[in-house]
Amino acid sequence: MKYSFLLIGGPTASKKTELAIHIASKIPAVIINADSMQFYQDFKILNNRPNSNQLKKNEFKLFGNIQIPNFPNLGWWNKIIEEEISNTIKRNKLPIIVGGTGLYLSALEKKPSFVPKIKLSVKQEIEKLHEKFGLDFLYKKLKDCDQYSYKKLNQNDTHRILRALEVKKSTGKTLRFWQEKNRDEKSDDKKKYYYIVLTPDKKDLYNQINLRFMEMIKKGAIKEVEIFKKKNVNQNHPIYKMIGLKYLVNYLENKITLEEAISSSQRDTRRYAKRQITWFKNQTVNSNRLSFDDATKFFSLSTCKNYFLF
Template sequence: MRQTVAILIAGPTASGKSALALELAQNIGGVVINTDSMQVYRDLRVITARPAREDEALVPHRLYGHVDAGVNFSAGAWLTDAAAALAEAQAKGRVPIFIGGTGLYFKALTAGLSTVPPIPAEVREGVRARLEQNGVEALHAELMRRDPRAAERLKVRDRTRIARALEVVEATGRSLLDWHREGEPPLLPKDSFRALFLAPERDELYARIDARFDAMLGAGALKEVERLAARHLDPLLPAMKAHGVPALIRHLGGEISLDEAAAIGRADTRHYAKRQFTWFRHQLHEFEWVKPAEARGWLAAVTGAGQGPG
């Protein structure tokens, strides 16, 4: 395999991607590059199941925990960081292994991304103030008046996307849909990568999700969320919406029991995994769907490396 070729390993949460990427990186001299929108946050090591420090020490890992939770990190910002990580890997003769579960990041990587200019802080703050004061239905009605095409594509209760679309039209005078049509070229053009989507059986996956959430609680996830809650950050920030975080904050505030919070966290994660299957099936046709038992053989075939331990 040419050293410039990248390997992409995607899949639903808790499907075993990280272990697979680590093993592959050890076998072929690769660098593991995070492609998960929550594992970028340094405040969320436990609750997002980031690779263990001992695993990170075995091979180079990039873009893990390098962003503060107070930052509204975007796919565009990630793509800029990913370009630097890719250039570093290639300069050092290492195979870049992009691994994660965020479909939008993989789409940006392989299909490009829209070039929406930065939104001024005063515009963002104004939109969020109206959201909190008037509610999401009023904000959607405002978007319908100002950008009906975007509004028609969004669910009336989708707070984050409605606020984003309104911010863009208010700051730029143009619809978010127009910006999406005028994008940057992909970082990895066609034929420069091989892509695998790890596809476990649903029942097995959901059992793994439940067990992992309980393990994260045992490993200190509640303390981690308590430190995050103490910062009193904007609840609309991405880090504040990581699976399990809102429910555990509610528990810390005395609203619900820990068992109830854990049940909500497990259910939210299972629902997210279902959405991941749907996204990749409809949006990212370059990915070859592979069962976990066949993944090492697939990787060995495309990289020319030995399969390593089973």
Template sequence: MQKTLIVIAGPTAIGKTALAIKLAQHYQTEVVSADSRQFYREMEIGTAKPSQAELDSVKHHFINSHSVTDEITVGDYETEALEVINQIFKTHSLAVLVGGSGLFIKAVTQGFDALPKAPPAVRQELNDLFTGEGILALQEKLRVLDPDYYEQVDLSNPQRLIRALEVSISTGKPFSSFRTNQPEPRPFNIIPIGLNTERRLLYHRINHRVDQMVEAGLLDEVERLIPFRHLNALNTVGYTEIFDFFDNKKSLEEAIDSIKQNTRRFAKRQLTWFRKDPEVHWFEPEQTDEIFSYISNKVR
């Protein structure tokens, strides 16, 4: 059988983890996470990681694999993930890649353009801008320097904004000009699966998940991470809003509502990204039998 990577993509809270585990159990293989926040050991509740029972049910890679103090680029992830997948293929015919980070999935399936290194002083300047003036200042700077990438990037992700800006500033060329978008051939077959449902149901799932996070102790988790709040890993939905609560900028109710709203916006951007790929075959999260049938036909 040709080595095959099953890719499970879709918006947050849609049920990707549950499906990936079912597939891995059925095909007796392993799961590779493509979630750019679940790497971090210290970020448990706010990243909606698989439960311990789920982690024990099949072998997972890139869950709790790094600390928030580690810097992980998309290029780093591409290299490490391909090494892991090649190891899986030594003993299995199939592997499962799952996550909502479109850029990380693309890096594995198509390759990521090598980008020039920027001087540390440029990054520090941008981090200071973010700390002093917030994410809107980064967004505006990117809109001026690289309007093309501004239309594509996740504008709520300061790490992506800073990376694009440091390349643009240090080279004098738009970040987007370094992106060739030429897919790198992979020595394995790829079956991309997308999960989605009607917007009302998706938003209900998102709101419910946020409520569960709060009940599970999100506030305590974020409070423990206050000493690390300056790190890029913590500049993300579910954490920045609770930091605002601790800074007395928002009430707890306002912070929770902001998490729900920002997560819904993030889900819309995720869908926009994945829908650009005509190879993705879409299913409702409950269509497990149809998904298994589709994959079996593709594998044959």
């Protein structure tokens, strides 16, 4: 069987983009982003977007295409990724969807759950409650109407807490109800994909994470954050989940030293990678787990021609 598109997942700093570029050198392809932080236009260094040399030699899509205050979500992703895959296939090129946001990759394995459109009046009501009483009040309110979300969500996760309350208030059902609705249904049989999950050695991965953040600092991550800081973006915006951002902001505000900012960012990245490893191990439906070296050896010219339609 030949496949229509390729998924590449794995933890941060596992060389996913490098593998995609390797494959794109063997067969006509478009590399499509599936990393929630690399969608943002404001950052090139701190979110480790492809560099200028890589951009010149390869075709990339959905990198740096969202301007704040907008932000990506699963509904937006489900719509735009279908368009990108379809357009790429029409041009006789292989869509390579690459990223570490498992939820987005998972949406291509399973039918996305349908959540009815939230009423504007409900959104406004929840926002007013947030402004008047604060996040702690809404988090406690969530406990009364959606126990699953209350236990699952971090009490400081403003965006998801508000979202869970909006869904419950607007539809009468919890967010989990809608997420589970089509959980076991497979994607359209016509959507044949091959899925690689990179599995680096943990010690090597953590070392690479530490080195990569130091390289970001050398390339100008602090200046990038300084420019972003001048925009006065609301700190409830999902962009602040970007690892390293809050620590570098604190450094610029003289709240912590640069050494503390770097150390904390490296630590949080390692923790994030550990969570990603667990997620990809337990949540992927039909993935093939390989090291970067084994994956590059596997995807020879003959393999690409034999495995893919293009």
